[in-house]
Amino acid sequence: MVNFSPTMTLFEQFERHINPGLAGLLRFTGLDRVESHAEGVYVWDTEGKRYLDFLGLYGTLSLGHRHPKVVAAVERQLGRMPMSVRVLVSEPTTRLAARLAELAPGPLSMVYFGNSGAEGVEAALKFARFYTGKPGFITTEGGYHGKTFGALSVTPREAYQAPARPLLPGVKVVPFGDAQAVAQAIDSDTAAVIVEPIQGEGGIRVPPEGYLRELRRMTQERGVLLIADEVQTGLGRTGKLWAVDWEGVEPDILVSAKALGGGVMPISATLARPEILTIYKDQPLIHSSTFGGNPLAAAAALAALEVIVEEGLPERALEMGACLVQGLLELQRAFPEFIQEVRGRGLMLGLEFTDADIGAVVVAELAARGVITAFGLNNPKVVRLEPPLIVERVHIEEALAALAGALEATRVAFEGVL
Numbered sequence: 100m101v102n103f104s105p106t107m108t109l110f111e112q113f114e115r116h117i118n119p120g121l122a123g124l125l126r127f128t129g130l131d132r133v134e135s136h137a138e139g140v141y142v143w144d145t146e147g148k149r150y151l152d153f154l155g156l157y158g159t160l161s162l163g164h165r166h167p168k169v170v171a172a173v174e175r176q177l178g179r180m181p182m183s184v185r186v187l188v189s190e191p192t193t194r195l196a197a198r199l200a201e202l203a204p205g206p207l208s209m210v211y212f213g214n215s216g217a218e219g220v221e222a223a224l225k226f227a228r229f230y231t232g233k234p235g236f237i238t239t240e241g242g243y244h245g246k247t248f249g250a251l252s253v254t255p256r257e258a259y260q261a262p263a264r265p266l267l268p269g270v271k272v273v274p275f276g277d278a279q280a281v282a283q284a285i286d287s288d289t290a291a292v293i294v295e296p297i298q299g300e301g302g303i304r305v306p307p308e309g310y311l312r313e314l315r316r317m318t319q320e321r322g323v324l325l326i327a328d329e330v331q332t333g334l335g336r337t338g339k340l341w342a343v344d345w346e347g348v349e350p351d352i353l354v355s356a357k358a359l360g361g362g363v364m365p366i367s368a369t370l371a372r373p374e375i376l377t378i379y380k381d382q383p384l385i386h387s388s389t390f391g392g393n394p395l396a397a398a399a400a401l402a403a404l405e406v407i408v409e410e411g412l413p414e415r416a417l418e419m420g421a422c423l424v425q426g427l428l429e430l431q432r433a434f435p436e437f438i439q440e441v442r443g444r445g446l447m448l449g450l451e452f453t454d455a456d457i458g459a460v461v462v463a464e465l466a467a468r469g470v471i472t473a474f475g476l477n478n479p480k481v482v483r484l485e486p487p488l489i490v491e492r493v494h495i496e497e498a499l500a501a502l503a504g505a506l507e508a509t510r511v512a513f514e515g516v517l
């Protein structure tokens with residue numbers, strides 16, 4: 100066979116060797132292209148087309164692509180020691196743990212490092228069992244905590260769970276936003292309640308005011324741990340450093356990941372109150388990872404935390420988020436037959452469409468206009484907007500103009516159908 104286009108060859112290889120179904124989805128949304136390079140809020144494909152990245156790797160790219168301070172920190176560490184020998188103490192890893200403890204909401208002074216959000220959640224679940232000696236977990240409908248076995252067990256989406264069963268036993272699922280339902284679900288076997296302060300993959304669902312405070316109060320009263328999954332909400336995304344800060348809540352365990360590596364390296368951190376990890380005194384190797392918190396990733400995270408604090412990215416998320424919401428609400432008024440709701444906090448925003456098919460067409464039309472977005476894994480009616488927190492007004496105007504065009508095209512496409 101003669102290959103006319105090297106790009107198609109690579110896409111075909113992706114389809115054959117990595118994921119045929121995903122290749123189909125990418126084709127549908129017109130994103131069957133090969134990425135080339137990226138900087139700040141922009142990505143280029145190998146054909147030279149430029150995209151405004153309003154998905155930001157699901158909230159990972161808070162600092163944008165290739166933030167110079169993070170890249171420089173990684174380059175410095177690369178020239179010194181990218182990997183830890185583990186039988187000596189790593190400086191960047193240890194400094195990162197101490198810095199996270201300083202920034203944590205409450206006395207979460209111990210840190211376990213992994214390489215992904217799911218690994219961070221696995222650690223949180225195990226730590227809760229170690230400490231309480233109990234097996235059970237309570238999770239919420241629409242919650243997303245990752246796809247490894249433990250994390251998947253508390254991610255109640257039938258399509259992901261069914262082919263993987265049996266999963267962890269003893270997981271109860273309650274409606275999100277309903278503190279009373281959690282109170283009723285807690286029993287003598289419950290180790291912990293795990294919750295996202297704002298559901299991400301579930302479709303940017305913001306719980307009622309006071310929900311987290313109420314969860315904190317009742318878990319404390321019943322001797323159950325509260326695990327805040329801030330993998331997506333954390334590090335400024337919602338307009339505060341941690342989303343639990345909105346209600347002044349101090350969880351027992353907090354999981355951070357996505358944005359922690361500054362958009363350059365993968366890393367997760369599971370923060371816990373020190374008494375939860377007393378098990379390390381007797382069993383120092385009870386839970387460990389070869390790569391977790393390696394010096395290269397830790398250097399990236401230290402630089403990322405510095406940028407987030409110094410450049411006031413949480414405040415920026417609030418300011419730019421308000422600007423984006425204003426434009427989205429105007430579009431909702433212009434396209435009420437498509438946009439059911441605009442919601443979220445800071446720069447963690449969702450557009451709920453009246454129908455999942457409409458959302459899919461809008462995502463495709465946006466891609467054609469050079470704007471990257473996606474729908475929620477657990478809720479395809481909702482298109483997520485999670486641009487880098489360094490986004491500027493001009494980028495927001497550019498995205499809103501593209502969205503207006505995409506909605507107009509969708510209106511034409513659906514004319515006579517609705």
Ligand SMILES: *Cc1c(COP(=O)(O)O)cnc(C)c1O
Pocket residue numbers: 157214215216217218220243244245246295299300328329330331332356357
């Ligand atoms: C993305 C995500 C995870 C899983 O993180 P991975 O790095 O994809 O394993 C867990 N919890 C939440 C809230 C997430 O958004």
